Amino acid sequence: MALTGLFLCTFLLVHLIGNLQLFKADGGMAFNVYAVFMTTNPLIKFTSYGLYAIIIFHAFWGLYLVSENKKARPVAYAMVDGKANSQWTSRWMGVLGTIILAFIVMHMAGFWAKYKFGEVPYVQYERNIVDGSMTYGPSAPIESKKEQFVSAETGMEYTIVKDLYTEVAVAFKEWWIVLLYVLAMAAVSFHLVHGFSSAFQTLGVHHSKYNGLIKFVGIWVFGIIVPILFAAMPVYFFIQ
Numbered sequence: 001m002a003l004t005g006l007f008l009c010t011f012l013l014v015h016l017i018g019n020l021q022l023f024k025a026d027g028g029m030a031f032n033v034y035a036v037f038m039t040t041n042p043l044i045k046f047t048s049y050g051l052y053a054i055i056i057f058h059a060f061w062g063l064y065l066v067s068e069n070k071k072a073r074p075v076a077y078a079m080v081d082g083k084a085n086s087q088w089t090s091r092w093m094g095v096l097g098t099i100i101l102a103f104i105v106m107h108m109a110g111f112w113a114k115y116k117f118g119e120v121p122y123v124q125y126e127r128n129i130v131d132g133s134m135t136y137g138p139s140a141p142i143e144s145k146k147e148q149f150v151s152a153e154t155g156m157e158y159t160i161v162k163d164l165y166t167e168v169a170v171a172f173k174e175w176w177i178v179l180l181y182v183l184a185m186a187a188v189s190f191h192l193v194h195g196f197s198s199a200f201q202t203l204g205v206h207h208s209k210y211n212g213l214i215k216f217v218g219i220w221v222f223g224i225i226v227p228i229l230f231a232a233m234p235v236y237f238f239i240q
């Protein structure tokens with residue numbers, strides 16, 4: 001659980017940094033080109049299959065451990081005061097993880113599956129090589145996921161890609177999708193505040209020299225900054 005959890009934390013950081021391109025004021029070009037790279041680069045494609053397996057393993061092994069823990073005490077305590085020796089986040093890891101799993105299924109059905117198997121229209125960007133000015137608009141479908149070429153005649157660079165950016169922008173105009181995303185990011189935050197430092201404890205990294213840093217990264221990076229930046233994406237498109 002610890003190793004797969006830390007791998008998923010690394011994925012979240014990479015996914016966040018890539019998705020930050022949604023905030024670029026370029027009509028989605030950087031984000032759309034990035035999406036092509038992420039879905040065609042052979043090394044990343046291979047890693048993605050590992051990622052799906054790890055998500056499934058981490059979620060279902062976690063739920064199995066929660067049920068084993070329950071079975072270990074078939075007769076419940078007459079009085080439970082969880083607060084006495086544990087944080088609520090540690091006692092709710094199974095519930096928080098289940099919420100995140102449901103989010104990932106919904107999220108992948110919405111964007112990933114549509115991009116891979118659905119009908120995503122193409123967009124063409126025309127960038128003036130001399131002054132950098134850019135225009136863009138719908139394009140007829142092409143055979144591949146991306147075509148990029150420079151025309152000496154017009155002095156323009158043409159980029160044609162699937163317009164995943166508009167799919168994201170349109171989805172985040174729905175208030176209930178924005179709300180679900182924001183609530184799911186709260187679950188990610190609470191899950192990781194406990195999960196990140198707990199993973200190091202499981203791996204035996206428990207030393208006064210490192211404990212402060214691990215706690216700091218767990219709380220500030222994975223508990224606050226990462227979920228807030230992810231949640232800012234749906235909110236940004238909604239209020240635009």
Ligand code: HEM
Nearest residue numbers: 015019035038048104107111112115168181230231233234
């Ligand atoms: C809230 C902001 C987010 C946005 C705008 C976003 C956007 C996207 C998009 C457009 C894709 C499909 C294209 C691609 O594969 O690169 C994708 C894939 C994915 N997202 Fe997100 N995402 C967000 C947050 C998250 C979070 C918080 C998680 C995990 C808890 C997550 C997990 C995934 C996974 C597992 C995939 C499939 C990756 C792969 O095929 O390699 N996403 N996301």
